[in-house]
Amino acid sequence: MTYRSPADEQHRLSGAELRAAVLAFATNPIYLDGEHWENDDNPYRRQLRPQDLRYLDFTTPLRRDQVLRHASLAAQRMLTCIYEADLVLLPQSELTPGTYEDFRSFYSSDNRARGEAIRPALEAYAFAFLEDEVIISGAWNTESLEVFLRELDGHDRNVLLATEKAIRHSDDPRRAARMWLIQRPPGLLSMASAMLGTVLGTLGEPDPEWSEIVIGRYGHGMHDAAHRTRYEHTLASVGLRQGLHHYWQYYLPGSLLMSNYFHYLGRNHELFFRYLGALFHAESTLADFSARAAALLTDVFDGAVDVKCFTEHAATEAGNGRTVLENLVLPVVQRCGPAVIPEILRGYQQAQIVAELAEEDFVAQISWMDEGKANKRLYERVYRAVLEAKVDVPVVRIAEPYGELSTTHSHQGDQLCHIVSGTMRFVSGFQSQQVLEAGEGIIIWRNRLHGAIIESDECVYELHSVGDYRTFL
Known part of the structure; x- marks a missing residue:
């Protein structure tokens, strides 16, 4: 039974x-x-x-x-x-x-x-x-x-x-x-x-x-x-x-x-x-x-x-x-x-x-x-591959003012964050952060806690929903 x-x-x-x-x-x-x-x-x-x-x-x-x-x-x-x-x-x-x-x-x-x-x-x-x-x-x-x-x-x-x-x-x-x-x-x-x-x-x-x-x-x-x-x-x-x-x-x-x-x-x-x-x-x-x-x-x-x-x-x-x-x-x-x-x-x-x-x-x-620093370096390879890809990758462009704090959260799939202009401090855990300037970015692993705060007058950035970033390597 x-x-x-x-x-x-x-x-x-x-x-x-x-x-x-x-x-x-x-x-x-x-x-x-x-x-x-x-x-x-x-x-x-x-x-x-x-x-x-x-x-x-x-x-x-x-x-x-x-x-x-x-x-x-x-x-x-x-x-x-x-x-x-x-x-x-x-x-x-x-x-x-x-x-x-x-x-x-x-x-x-x-x-x-x-x-x-x-x-x-x-x-x-x-x-x-x-x-x-x-x-x-x-x-x-x-x-x-x-x-x-x-x-x-x-x-x-x-x-x-x-x-x-x-x-x-x-x-x-x-x-x-x-x-x-x-x-x-x-x-x-x-x-x-x-x-x-x-x-x-x-x-x-x-x-x-x-x-x-x-x-x-x-x-x-x-x-x-x-x-x-x-x-x-x-x-x-x-x-x-x-x-x-x-x-x-x-x-x-x-x-x-x-x-x-x-x-x-x-x-x-x-x-x-x-x-x-x-x-x-x-x-x-x-x-x-x-x-x-x-x-x-x-x-x-x-x-x-x-x-x-x-x-x-x-x-x-x-x-x-x-x-x-x-x-x-x-x-x-x-x-x-x-x-x-x-x-x-x-x-x-x-x-x-x-x-x-x-x-x-x-x-x-x-x-x-x-892997914070490694994911910042890896971004360059993945971003180039995303731009060259024949498939459309969903992307959202966001503009935020100085001091805007993004409460920690995660994403269901891997994301690529690309900084168009301004400065972002990207946080992936306690005392774990990367400063991202214009033209830089980072790979965000699925289901991993992270947040960010804007450190310039304005920061414009893009989030590309790449699914599994490894498919672009």
Whole structure:
């Protein structure tokens, strides 16, 4: 017998209705493009590029091979805003009149209602692919589940392996490591909050253990011991700002997917048993992940980095997977019966897939950042070939004034950017940029995060949609 999760019964907006509802949400002034790359001590400003959203279709769910595209990034950015409107987020310094107004706007009834109106559709769009990725078959009982999960506990020793290689072999390992550290806050600084919704209620015997996990995330009442605080110390030790979403524009779709997956499970209580499986995956891999991360950062920064956040996890949380299994998963199965087992297994495997996609996205981004100068040189060959080509290549000519900042985004196919006049600073990631003058350009890889800012009175440039740039070599 094959088990599948029941289809979610939810109100679905039509294409036109959903597009209108998305635009109504995303045109809140706090979500519009800004003038700066970073959001300085303002956790309410989140650039959503609403100018793109009218052209995106969120009615047809993504396939796995599409989840790193710009449309997925757009959906994940909106979902992050929607989920975090349930959390109390305060800046690190005194509220100014401007940030207080943004605070009011972010938590306003209108903003929350507009977010909730589109949340089910965006969740279906962003996460439905996972239903097709995992199929649980066979007859399961408590005993077989226990044997299976005990074998899996700590089994995923390859976690972070591809990331380690990408950082260590990068042209600029420290830049790559900082880019990786920037990806963690969406989940690390708020994931315990995503868990809170699953604690409230009547779970019976697992109640104390579940609460203990949450309390542990918050340092058992001691601010300096909280996971978030420890991580902020790591960021500060390598020269990174600590404010939540300070580096919003550098978040990759895979990173937001991983963070939002836990919010998605925590918000939708019909997925509670799936959350158990995802939590087991996170806890059973945390110690090994943390040990690898501590060693990696120590090597890359020659010891001049605070890795206590990771070394403490490596030392104290080696048995977390077993604890979750024995004190949460098995008691819940004994209370609710074997019918919930397929969902627990599905949550474990889906969390594994989400982690793999996040790592794939990051590794590709580091490669793209490292190839910045090479892609600037390669542009000349491709541009000549495009001009000589017998096929028409779609092209858009754009003129922008001084200081115009293009919020980070990506393209579904490769693009060739050609500067007709003026100066552009092209950004492909944190501390990764190329200055492009008239007659110069760059190759933009498909699905790779990038943005730009104009540094002349005006800049006129062309974007040629070349599909696969390699066909022009």
